[in-house]
Amino acid sequence: MNGDYLTRFLIHEQRKSPNATGEFTMLLSDIATACKAIAHEVNRGALAGNLGIAGSENIQGEAQKKLDVIANDLFIRSLEWTGHLAAMASEENDEIIPIPPAHAKGKYLICFDPLDGSSNIDINLTVGTIFSILRAPEGRDNPTEADFLQPGTQQVAAGFCTYGPTTLMVLTTGNGVNGFTLDRDVGEFVLTHPNMRIPEETSEFAVNMSNQRYWEEPVRRYIDECLKGKDGGREKNFNMRWVASMVAEVYRILTRGGIFMYPYDTRDVNKPGRLRLMYEANPMSFIVEQAGGASSTGRRRILDIEPNGIHQRVPVILGSKAEVERVVSYHR
């Protein structure tokens, strides 16, 4: 019910499955607590010396920001003792993160991007956290990377939190998409955006135009037509947005529709895209599809991809169904 606290909403959802043990509810609630802690550090910014680079690099070859490392540590420390996880995987860790032997283990795996949109931290723009939850294979005490490599259709939940003008958590457990705003006075997420739906039609696209010369023909054609609008083959004019934070782009699309693209580019054949499948493309695709949108590489549904590594990159085209299907049709 609108205005419900997240915990109450989760328990309400839990009651719909008679065999539920409550473990899932508690895990989601612990994730919300971790996001509150990250929101606090993001919000403190320069006051706490949290801006700037950390002086280290991650497996992607990216210079880590201080808040990438702070958010990563906070997320791991908040979740490793909960007893609901068998192992974790993070954008900022080369390998799988095991649960320390001293802590109880659970039946879920989590993949996460502790801080999405890192290039926007020092310029005070919206950043966020993205997560995807999978089941661990039964009886597997120490899951390996291979145990994480499940197609996105196997996700049991996915969500993201945005740290912007307000702190918002968007969540799906496969039963629609709901948005919760953090009430800082109470310290609780409150259901403010029940049953979010993406409009089928849109006239707003988001892509990093500076990469245009590396795109394949179908994407060039689509963006060209959007830029020409009514003066070209399209029946309407288009507006453009690019925030450089996937969390902010997807939240905009959940709110008013749109198409977001980080397509295949020819710069490096070993790097078919910028965004990572396990902790960016899969969770966002689950949310987008649950809200009535579509998500594709241009050639196939992202949620059907059989992953080949936890840091695998894929092309991403997601958002309002009609536009995504148009781009996909140009690839046929």
Ligand SMILES: O=P(O)(O)OC[C@H]1O[C@](O)(COP(=O)(O)O)[C@@H](O)[C@@H]1O
């Ligand atoms: O810098 P670019 O090419 O505009 O890319 C922006 C994209 O990269 C990202 O920042 C990658 O995520 P991280 O910040 O977690 O590495 C996305 O959020 C965003 O959509």
Ligand SMILES: [Mg+2]
């Ligand atoms: Mg990211």
Ligand SMILES: [Mg+2]
């Ligand atoms: Mg990140």
